Amino acid sequence: MSNNLVLRHRIPADANTFYHATIDPSSNFDALKGELQTDVCVVGGGLTGVSAALNLAKKGLSVALLEAQKIGCGASGRNGGHTANGFGSDLGVLEDILGLENTRILWQMVDSALGEIDENIHNYNINCDRSFGYIYAANNSYQLRELEILHNRLRTKYNYEQTTLLEKCDLDKLVKTTRYTGALFDKTCGQINPFKYLLGLTQQLKEMNVRVFEQSPALLISQTPDISVHTREGCIKPKYVFLAGNAYLISDNAQLVSKSIPVTSFIGVTSPLSAALIQSTLPGNITIADCNKIPDYYQITNGGRMLFGCGVNFLGKEPNNMKQIIEKRVKRLFPQLTAFELDYTWSGLISSTINKLPHIGQINSQIYYAQGFSGHGLVLSGLIGKLISEAITGNSIGFDLISSIAHRTFPPKPIKNITLGVAECFNKLRQQL
Ligand SMILES: Cc1cc2nc3c(=O)[nH]c(=O)nc-3n(C[C@H](O)[C@H](O)[C@H](O)COP(=O)(O)OP(=O)(O)OC[C@H]3O[C@@H](n4cnc5c(N)ncnc54)[C@H](O)[C@@H]3O)c2cc1C
Structure with a gap:
């Protein structure tokens, strides 16, 4: 089996959002050119990637973040802005999977992550x-x-x-x-303007010397023998990689592809x-x-x-x-x-x-991933970014808990396409009502 991981990204639909109209579009980051060594390379400039990068930088690690297009061009810059507690699924479903005690711990973590949004707004003066x-x-x-x-x-x-x-x-x-x-x-x-919030956190990354690169899609991760993340014109040699591209990331890894759509x-x-x-x-x-x-x-x-x-x-x-x-x-x-x-x-x-719960884990000891927040990511992205940073620095209690959630597999392509096609037909009928 090849040690390489091939990556691509989904091109976001036009960013003619209300949020984009509320900010000064002038701030840009250069594309990656040449070679760079860091402790961690984060792939994806949404709330999950930026939150992980921020937490890693706070712990003293050197971090580079690769964004395929522009920071916030994915879901984080175009969502409803609802800061809702909990998960995409009922607490009862989680209790059945993790047991009551672990679900309580998880609820507490999400509730704290909700509070941390306000701490960030306050500490970093984000309007x-x-x-x-x-x-x-x-x-x-x-x-x-x-x-x-x-x-x-x-x-x-x-x-x-x-x-x-x-x-x-x-x-x-x-x-x-x-x-x-x-x-x-x-x-x-309640609600926030998620794009302004994300840009406020990104500003903080700059101040903590995190290297942020836009227009720099990660195309390949090779591990022969050391790990390196390749873009069109550059390469990062990190100790760890965190794949935070969520719905916008395309990879050839079966673990990632089969558990979310x-x-x-x-x-x-x-x-x-x-x-x-x-x-x-x-x-x-x-x-x-x-x-x-x-x-x-x-x-x-x-x-x-x-x-x-x-x-x-x-x-x-x-x-x-x-x-x-x-x-x-x-x-x-x-x-x-x-x-x-x-x-x-x-x-x-x-x-x-399938169960509307986040899917996080490791491809190997150096590559982490997070996806599948199922429409509930505004608070979860902050939590999971933080848990990934803890896991990389040796405390994996929270990470282990969420990554222990078992996920069912979507059927392989032809059957999946037919099933989703049928679901979409019912959905269209509903939209006529
Ligand atoms: C229309 C809509 C409404 C929503 N409303 C809400 C809501 O009200 N409340 C709520 O809690 N959640 C909501 N969500 C969900 C929430 O927005 C997401 O769960 C959350 O923003 C995910 O953040 P993320 O950083 O993981 O992913 P994203 O914000 O999607 O960021 C991923 C980034 O990775 C980049 N990327 C992908 N592949 C590569 C690559 N190969 N190399 C480099 N970069 C790459 C992408 O360009 C993208 O910028 C909504 C989502 C949508 C789409």
Whole structure:
């Protein structure tokens, strides 16, 4: 078997995002040219890679980060900005896999990672439009019952007291739609502008002398006998590599390819809404996701626009009618919003696993990877970046816990394509409703 690992990257869809319009685009990093020796080479300039690099640099290691295109061009610069606690799957699923004690430890870690976002914002003076208050909205009585179970589970088993159940009459004061039957409110979760947050962390990397390279896709990792990561015009010789390309990384490693798939999700941002329109739709200034398997998720941004995420494409494609799909979902929830423009629409790739839990591990003693945050990566990326840095420096307790989560394998290509094609047909039918 070859010791080489061949890498490529998926080209992100156009970055015409609301977030990109909120920042000064002038900051660039050079491409890698020539040879460099470091302790660690991080592949991928999203929140996971940047967070790992930051934590490694804090521990005194020399780090180089390779980004195929631009920092934040992947999911981290184009997501919904929801800082939600927990995982893409129910806590019950995790308890079945890891047992209650380990799930408690993991919940505690994720909760701390949520807090660390605010520590970073404070310590590094990052202006990223942070706001608190989060609602999980139930579309029917079954979902409401599930939220009640979650609320009780969090209190009794996890000692977590940040949630409150909202009856429909309380919810009506915060969200003006007839669609929901009730909700769970979490006061510590909320929203940020993820791109501004990522660029704030990246600025910190500069100050800690981490070498960041853009337009520098990692193409090959060779191990003959020493490890080296090759780009078009350069090469890094590290002791360790961390593959943090997530849904945007393509590799020939079966372990990575078989456990997750790239799924497209879409977001639209309206033109600024008048105070009256905000009052008639989202007067509570709360960030919201519903409890459907493919949720609607939305909020009012800094500047009074509605950011609305919805829909997926299981084949990882951006549909031609993305704008119409988003408009339809907004109008379905808020028919009172009779006239609005979507100033921005874009899509991004989510790396999804079968059990919706993160897939992290090692290809060998020197190469680590992380993927599959299943739409829940804003908080998990910080946690996992930190755990990888700990594992590389000799404390692998947290890393071992998450990497022990067993993942089912997607079927091989022809069957996988047929299955995803069928799933996409059902998905399209749902989008007609
Ligand atoms: C539309 C959308 C909405 C979302 N909403 C939310 C949300 O509201 N809340 C939440 O918690 N999560 C959300 N997510 C998920 C979240 O954004 C991701 O889990 C998280 O950003 C993943 O970060 P990452 O750094 O691992 O990956 P990414 O941010 O995707 O970064 C990976 C980077 O690696 C680079 N790369 C890939 N291959 C190579 C290579 N060979 N060489 C060099 N570089 C390479 C890519 O160019 C990319 O920049 C959403 C995702 C999407 C797409």
